[in-house]
Amino acid sequence: MDLKTLTYLVVGATFALYIGIAFWARAGTTGEFYAAGRGVSPVVNGMATAADWMSAASFISMAGLIAFMGYDGSLFLMGWTGGYVLLAMLLAPYLRKFGKYTVPEFVGDRFYSQAARVVAVICLIVASITYVIGQMRGVGVAFSRFLEVSVDTGLYVGMAVVFVYAVLGGMKGITYTQVAQYVVLILAYTIPAIFISMNLTGNPIPGLGLFSSTAEGVPLLTKLNQVIGDLGFPKFTEQRRSTLDMTLYTLSLMIGTAGLPHVIVRFFTVPKVRDARSSAGWALFFIAILYTTAPAVGAMARLNLTNTVQTGAVGSPEGNLSYEQRPQWFKNWEKTGLLKFEDKNGDGRIQYYNDKNKEFAAKAEGFGWKGNELTKVDNDIMVLANPEIARLPNWVIALVAAGGLAAALSTAAGLLLAISSAVSHDLLKGMFNKNISEAGELMAARISMAVAIVVAGYLGLNPPGFAAQVVALAFGLAASSIFPALMMGIFSKRVGAAPAVAGMLAGLGVTLVYIFWFKGWFFIPGTEMAANVPANWFLGISPEAFGAVGAMVNFGMAWVVSRVSAPPPAHIQELVESIRVPKGAGAATGH
Amino acid sequence: MSDQSRSGAAYWKANLRLVVICMVIWAVVSYGFGIILRPLLAGIPVGGTDLGFWFATQGSIVVFLLLIVFYSKRMNKLDREFGVHED
Numbered sequence: 005m006d007l008k009t010l011t012y013l014v015v016g017a018t019f020a021l022y023i024g025i026a027f028w029a030r031a032g033t034t035g036e037f038y039a040a041g042r043g044v045s046p047v048v049n050g051m052a053t054a055a056d057w058m059s060a061a062s063f064i065s066m067a068g069l070i071a072f073m074g075y076d077g078s079l080f081l082m083g084w085t086g087g088y089v090l091l092a093m094l095l096a097p098y099l100r101k102f103g104k105y106t107v108p109e110f111v112g113d114r115f116y117s118q119a120a121r122v123v124a125v126i127c128l129i130v131a132s133i134t135y136v137i138g139q140m141r142g143v144g145v146a147f148s149r150f151l152e153v154s155v156d157t158g159l160y161v162g163m164a165v166v167f168v169y170a171v172l173g174g175m176k177g178i179t180y181t182q183v184a185q186y187v188v189l190i191l192a193y194t195i196p197a198i199f200i201s202m203n204l205t206g207n208p209i210p211g212l213g214l215f216s217s218t219a220e221g222v223p224l225l226t227k228l229n230q231v232i233g234d235l236g237f238p239k240f241t242e243q244r245r246s247t248l249d250m251t252l253y254t255l256s257l258m259i260g261t262a263g264l265p266h267v268i269v270r271f272f273t274v275p276k277v278r279d280a281r282s283s284a285g286w287a288l289f290f291i292a293i294l295y296t297t298a299p300a301v302g303a304m305a306r307l308n309l310t311n312t313v314q315t316g317a318v319g320s321p322e323g324n325l326s327y328e329q330r331p332q333w334f335k336n337w338e339k340t341g342l343l344k345f346e347d348k349n350g351d352g353r354i355q356y357y358n359d360k361n362k363e364f365a366a367k368a369e370g371f372g373w374k375g376n377e378l379t380k381v382d383n384d385i386m387v388l389a390n391p392e393i394a395r396l397p398n399w400v401i402a403l404v405a406a407g408g409l410a411a412a413l414s415t416a417a418g419l420l421l422a423i424s425s426a427v428s429h430d431l432l433k434g435m436f437n438k439n440i441s442e443a444g445e446l447m448a449a450r451i452s453m454a455v456a457i458v459v460a461g462y463l464g465l466n467p468p469g470f471a472a473q474v475v476a477l478a479f480g481l482a483a484s485s486i487f488p489a490l491m492m493g494i495f496s497k498r499v500g501a502a503p504a505v506a507g508m509l510a511g512l513g514v515t516l517v518y519i520f521w522f523k524g525w526f527f528i529p530g531t532e533m534a535a536n537v538p539a540n541w542f543l544g545i546s547p548e549a550f551g552a553v554g555a556m557v558n559f560g561m562a563w564v565v566s567r568v569s570a571p572p573p574a575h576i577q578e579l580v581e582s583i584r585v586p587k588g589a590g591a592a593t594g595h
Numbered sequence: 596m597s598d599q600s601r602s603g604a605a606y607w608k609a610n611l612r613l614v615v616i617c618m619v620i621w622a623v624v625s626y627g628f629g630i631i632l633r634p635l636l637a638g639i640p641v642g643g644t645d646l647g648f649w650f651a652t653q654g655s656i657v658v659f660l661l662l663i664v665f666y667s668k669r670m671n672k673l674d675r676e677f678g679v680h681e682d
Contacts, residue, residue, distance in 0.1 A: 078651035082625045085656045089621050092663045093614050097670075211653060215642025223643025241644040243633070251626050276681050278671055285663035292656050299652040584607050585679040 007398045011150050014402040015409060019165050021184055022413070026169030026177040034446050037174030038105040038425050040273040044179055049279070050286020052179045053270045055186035055410070056418035057084075057261075057287070058294060059135070060142025063189055063411035068383030070302030071309075074240040077302065079250055081295055083257025085288060090262035090487075092284030096271040098494045100280035101583045105272065106422075107265040107486065108430045114493040116576055117501035121434065123508050125426050127485045128265045133460070134478040135266075136419040140464025142412035149340060149388065150405035156465055162413060163461040170417045171453050178417045179273060185410035190293055192407020195400055196391040197297050200304050203394060210300035228307045234318045235310070235357040236364025240303060246544045253549035260479030260551055263487030266415075266422040277586035305386040308393050313356040313378065319371040324353040333392035342382035349374040420460065424453035477519055480547075484511035484554025492562055497580050500572040503565035511558025518542070518550045606677035613669055617662050625655040 005013075031037040044052070062084070070077030102110055108128060112121025140159060147158020169177050194210070201213035205224055217223050229239040238244060245253070261267065270287075271280045312331065316323035327345065337343040345354060349372055356378040359365045388408070391400045428449040433440050440448070485508045492499045492507070499507075520526065522536040534540040536547065545553065571577075582588070628636060633647030641649045674680035 075648055075651060078629065078648075081652055082629055082655050085659055086621065086625055089617070089659050089662055093617060093666055214652070215644075215649065217643075225643035225648075227643070229643075241648050247631060251630050254625065254630070278667070278674070278681065281663070281667040281670060285660065285667055288656075288660050288663060292660055295656055296653050581603060584610075585603055586674055586681050587679045588681075 005398070007401060008152065010398050011402040011405050014399070014406050015151065018184075018188055018406045018410065022165060022181045023168050025180045025184060026173040029176045029180045030172050031174035031176045031446075034105075034429075034442055034449065036176045037446055037449050038272075038421075038429065039269070040174075040176040040179045042273055042275055044273040044275075046274055046279040046283035047286050048179070048183055049270060049274050049283040050288075051186045051290050052182035052273075053267065053283065053287035054290035054294075055182040055189065055414040056270055057267055057291060057415070058189065058411055059415035060139055060146070060408065060412035062294065062298075063193060064142065064146075064384045064387050064408055067298045067301040067305065068386035070299050071306040071386050072381075072383065073244075074238065075243055076245045076250065078299065079245075079254045080257065081299065083254045084261055085291060085295055086254070086258040087261025087267075088284050088288040088291070090258060091267070091271070092281055092288075094494070095262060095268065095490055096280040096284050097277045097586065098583045099268060099490070100271055100274065101277050101586060103272075105269075106425050106429050107268050107490070108426055109434065110493065111486075111489055111504075112430070112434065114576065114579065115489075115499075115501045115504040116572070117505060118435065120489070120501060120505050120508070121430060123505065123512075124486065124489065125430050127481045127508075127512070128426050129423055131264060131478040131481045131486075132266060132419045132423045133463070136416055136423075136456075136460045137463045137467055139412045139416040139419065140460050141467055143409060143416070144464060145384075146405060146408040146412065150402075150408075159461060159464050162409070162416075163457055166413055166417055166420065167454065167457050170420055170457070171450050174449065174453075175269075175273060175421055178414075178421055179270075181417065182414045185414040186290060188403075188410040189407040189414075190290070192403045192410070193294055193301075193387075194297055196394060196396055196404065197301050197304075199396055199400075200308070200390060200394045201300060204304055204307070210304070211296040214300040214303055224307070225303065228303055231307060231310050231314070235314065236361035236368070237358045240306070246538070249538075249541075249544050249546050249549050252545055252552045256479055256483050256549050256551035256555075259487045259555055260483040263482035263485075263490070264478070265426075265482075265486065266418040268490075269422060269425070270418070301387060301390065305390060305393070309381070309386075310356070312393075313354050319367075321351070321353075321372075324355050326353050328352065330354070331393075333389050336392065337385055337389055342380065342385050344378070344380035346377055346379045348377050354378065416460065420453060420456045423456045424449055427452040427456075477516075480515040480519055480551035480554060481512065483551030484515040484558055488555050488558040488562070492559070494580070494583060496566075497577050498571055499562055499566050500569060500576070502569045503562040506565045507558040507560075507562030510561035511554040514557045515550055515554030518553075519547045522547045602677050603679065606673060606679055609673055609677070610670065613666065613673070617666050621659065621662060624650055624658040629655050 035041050066080055099110060104110060108121045108124035111124040112118060143162035144155035144159035147153055147161065148155045169181050197210040198208050201210040202208055204218055205213040205216040207213040207216045214224060218227055225241055229241060233239055274280050274283050313325050314323060315325050354377055355373045357368055357376055359376045388404065391404055428445060432448050433445050488511060489504055489508055492504060521533045523532060525531040538544055628647060629651035636646040639646040
């Protein structure tokens, strides 16, 4: 069977599965729509959380980023997993005990302030929309590459599938769909990685293969350092970012992860406080399977790519791959524009080296090289082309297509749910129509979900120019406003409405101004106040890493204001006391 | 102060102590061994590179997982000891 038919079959079968699950698990009440009826077991919730969390970026882009960033890329590995420790110990059990449906609802009740609730709703919607654009785009790109349809058509199909299972099933449908999506995506990620690891090191577990030796008896990482070092690239295991920036970047990703509402709400679906703690552990376990494989995929793909191009001694005329003899996967990816070759010195061979390294560039000139000829090697190729590079059977390539789609769709569904519940529960029921009936609210939740899908689809079709940069904004928002507010709400009885709102606004303000300063006001090109280069950054802290500073500003401001304002009223102090103990969590559900 | 809230306060104190211990380990393995103290660990080789690289790419994730398991188990025990467990 040819690859295209096979891919249609595999992707079609997974879609049928997701929609089948949605019919089986359709939501009948708001409790089921927002929190899956709070009957999800911790293991199932862990798996759903893992699928919810691991987006198109984790599945497609992360290994590629690590391949080119080397050691520095580990800030994503630590950052996107370390947040689960914070969730398990600082947030999830207490928010589960609180027993409501949304993150802004907790913020609004705990700080007895509609203003605080509105700030939280705005942060939630901005962070979630930002994220969902990337997922919708990911769906379109994965479709166009594997099913040979246009990006737009792919996006419409993706929207239709999410529409059916999210509008119908709400959180309940999404939860069980995400379990299926986790299974698809983890198989799609690990199967090619296992084969590549076997080929290079003989070790079937990629995470261990990374630290094993190749067939020649040299450790893989030593060999990689040497091979890319010979071409003037920095060593794979070497640190390039400043230590302060790397530390704060990691911290921003950790507290951003713990503050992102679509992840937090997943912990509202388990029956008990105890389950909220253990399901954070299960989530991290399922995430760790992919995250410990990713650095191996990155390193191995980089070695394979370099060895494919540089076939012999560096500098010898025959040492480089002849363009005529390039492998099939090279041709396939050239067609997508993600891989580009330009024969600068006209010798018909591919020279791939670091022409930005002045010392090596001078040496390269001596070889008759006139600049790096692989003018584009997109990060995303590293995962998507892996099965082809390793010459795996067609069904594995079809599975990777289904895996990429599963990663993008599961995250999109989680985000859309967070957005629609903020609209129907926090804005509509919480503010404008407090007496709305259960059936009315459920209908409103479905309608706002449908509208959210249309908006996300529109933005996916017409992505604003800043789509790639706004991920920093999403993490900055979650890290500098939502996370500190939730933490102070649980761990301090002294912080009331005024300190919380002041803290959120200060943290958010500082972070936004810093990001806009270097990336343009509202990301409009030409409005940046200074070039986005390390020399201009405050203490060398990159805009992506500034969320951690924003969080500290938030805590600091809240502390100062809490010294000069009245403590929260007695019933709020009792509320804080009650969320700190697990007893009675079952009764606290509903409104 | 009633018995209920006194045991609640003691439970909260025990919980905070446990959280602080876990958070210190969390910070040491990631920011410590993975980033800041990496030069100090440079002499300890691991599979073609050094221990700091291992902690940054895998070791810290493994420790995070163990920390959550340890914390959950300890908390379940504390819940029962202080009589604040569910059902």
